[in-house]
Amino acid sequence: MRDIRTSHEEAGDRSIRNIPLGRAARRSMAESPAEPPYRRKRHAPKSFWLIALAVVVICAVFGLLLSTVFAGATITVYPRVETVTLPATLQARPNAPIGVLSYKQVSVTRSASLSVPAQGTQHVSRPATGVITVKNSYNSASQRLIANTRFEAPDGKIYRIRDSVTVPGATGAGATLTPGTVSTTAYADSPGPGYNKPAGTTFTIPGFKGDPRYAKFSALSEGALAGGFIGDEPAVAAADLSAAKTSLQQKLDADVRSAVASQIPEGYSSVLGALDVSFADLVQTPGADKTATLTENATASGIIIRQSDLASVVAKMEVDRYQGEAVLFGDAAAVEVSLATTSKRSADGAITLAL
Numbered sequence: 001m002r003d004i005r006t007s008h009e010e011a012g013d014r015s016i017r018n019i020p021l022g023r024a025a026r027r028s029m030a031e032s033p034a035e036p037p038y039r040r041k042r043h044a045p046k047s048f049w050l051i052a053l054a055v056v057v058i059c060a061v062f063g064l065l066l067s068t069v070f071a072g073a074t075i076t077v078y079p080r081v082e083t084v085t086l087p088a089t090l091q092a093r094p095n096a097p098i099g100v101l102s103y104k105q106v107s108v109t110r111s112a113s114l115s116v117p118a119q120g121t122q123h124v125s126r127p128a129t130g131v132i133t134v135k136n137s138y139n140s141a142s143q144r145l146i147a148n149t150r151f152e153a154p155d156g157k158i159y160r161i162r163d164s165v166t167v168p169g170a171t172g173a174g175a176t177l178t179p180g181t182v183s184t185t186a187y188a189d190s191p192g193p194g195y196n197k198p199a200g201t202t203f204t205i206p207g208f209k210g211d212p213r214y215a216k217f218s219a220l221s222e223g224a225l226a227g228g229f230i231g232d233e234p235a236v237a238a239a240d241l242s243a244a245k246t247s248l249q250q251k252l253d254a255d256v257r258s259a260v261a262s263q264i265p266e267g268y269s270s271v272l273g274a275l276d277v278s279f280a281d282l283v284q285t286p287g288a289d290k291t292a293t294l295t296e297n298a299t300a301s302g303i304i305i306r307q308s309d310l311a312s313v314v315a316k317m318e319v320d321r322y323q324g325e326a327v328l329f330g331d332a333a334a335v336e337v338s339l340a341t342t343s344k345r346s347a348d349g350a351i352t353l354a355l
Contacts, residue, residue, distance in 0.1 A: 081330070084318035086355040089340055092305065094168040094180070094349045095140045101313045103271070103351070105168055107133070107183035107301040108259040109222050112252050114244045118234030118292040127188035128195040128228030129280045130221055131299050132159075132203060135179040138216035140169035142180065142349035151186055151203040151219050158189040159203065159225070163278070166349045167217070183299045185280045186219070188228055197225040223297070227283030234292045236284065241294070248296040249279055256300035264304055271353060272338035274303040303339070303351070307332045 096102035109131045132151065136143055144166045151159045161184050168180030186203075188195035201221040208214035236244075256277055264270055280297040287293045311329050315322045329335050340352040 082315070082319045084314060086314060086335070087317060088355065090310075090313065090353045090355060092351050092353050094142045094166070095171060099313070099316065101305065101353070102309055103303050103305045104268075105180075105182055105301055106260050106263050106304055107181065107299065108256050108263065109183055109297060109299045110252050110255045110259060111223060111295060111297050112248050112255070113293055113295045114248055115287050115291050115293050116236050116240045116244050118236050118287070118290055120235045121232040122235040123232050124284075125191040125230045126227055126281075126284075127191045128159075128193075128197065128225045129185060129187045129283065129297075130197070130223055130225035131183055131280065131297055132186045132219040132221050132225075133181050133183045134165065134167050134217070134219045135181050136167040136217055137170050137177065137179040138213050140171065142169050143167045143213070143217070144349070145205075150189075150206050152206050153197060153201060153203055157195055157197075158206075159186040159195070160189060161186055168349065182301060183222065185278060185297065185299060186221075186225065187281075188225070191228060192230045193228045195225065195228040197221060199223045201225065226295075227281070227285075233284060234286055234290065236292050236294070241282070244294045245282055245296065248282075248294065249298070252279070252296060252298035253277055256298050260300050260302045267308065268304045268306050269310075269332070269335075269337060271303040271305060272336065273341075274339040274351070276301050305337060305353075307335075310335070310337065 090101050092101040092103045094103060094105070134145065144164060145161065146164045147162055148160050149164075151161070153159065163184065165182050165184045167182050170180050171178045199221055203219040203221075204214065205217050205219075208217055257275065260275060261270070277298060277300045280299075283295040283297075285293045285295070308326070308328055311327045312324065315327045316324075335355065338354050340354045342352070
């Protein structure tokens with residue numbers, strides 16, 4: 001490659017730009033393409049992708065092994081054990097606040113009939129009678145109903161209870177509210193068949209009129225209120241009547257006690273001496289072939305307590321540093337709970353239990 005010489009340059013002068021190149025150099029320049037103005041992208045070699053794939057496969061296999069080998073765990077729990085002396089007595093209330101032993105009532109009703117011989121006739125004037133279940137949907141507090149509390153049927157007829165009862169408070173709230181209930185025997189205020197009522201009759205409590213409790217307390221007849229009669233009926237000898245009554249009550253007593261025992265939920269214990277069995281008046285109806293049918297109703301009401309609740313109350317009294325943790329008796333069958341002989345149920349349903 002040569003530069004154009006100017007007129008003042010000497011013919012024999014040489015510069016860097018006019019140094020002749022060798023044949024090999026000229027050939028190399030002719031064959032080499034021009035350098036592009038940007039750097040070309042390099043592609044990863046195949047070996048890199050194979051290594052990456054192998055790493056992914058190894059991680060997946062390792063994760064699978066971890067999830068299989070370590071899918072579960074065994075936890076061994078060692079309970080804290082304390083030996084305590086049970087208190088002699090405890091107070092219990094229905095729907096009691098935290099820290100106080102709570103109890104529930106269980107009620108059942110059974111009926112039995114017996115046919116006895118009848119001779120002649122007798123004039124009688126008898127009120128209807130039957131078992132009703134009183135419901136408390138008002139609040140969680142128990143409500144005592146005194147003897148002779150009135151119950152009103154839809155047609156305005158009045159019925160009364162002869163013994164006072166305590167209706168437990170409701171549990172839950174809103175859609176989950178469960179009324180407190182107790183069963184008792186009601187008697188028509190006047191004799192006669194007009195007071196006989198079918199099962200499922202609803203009653204209100206007139207004494208609560210003008211009070212919010214009026215709409216929240218009610219009663220429902222478990223069976224028919226029957227036996228209301230004025231007139232002549234087959235006469236039953238006093239000895240036969242007494243024998244029939246004794247036989248019916250013995251049978252019913254066993255039936256209601258067994259029924260109450262069968263209704264005790266798991267984890268609960270019955271309170272000994274707290275089962276109350278009451279009998280309604282005998283209902284007599286004419287039978288065939290000079291006989292009369294005698295019918296007796298019996299209602300049993302018992303008290304039960306949750307074993308874990310009792311254990312918690314005892315632990316709070318006897319165990320140091322107990323803060324309400326779940327607790328049970330080592331042998332619940334060894335703990336006997338009974339109604340104290342001097343205990344009388346107060347207006348709020350409080351009772352004293354002997355341990």
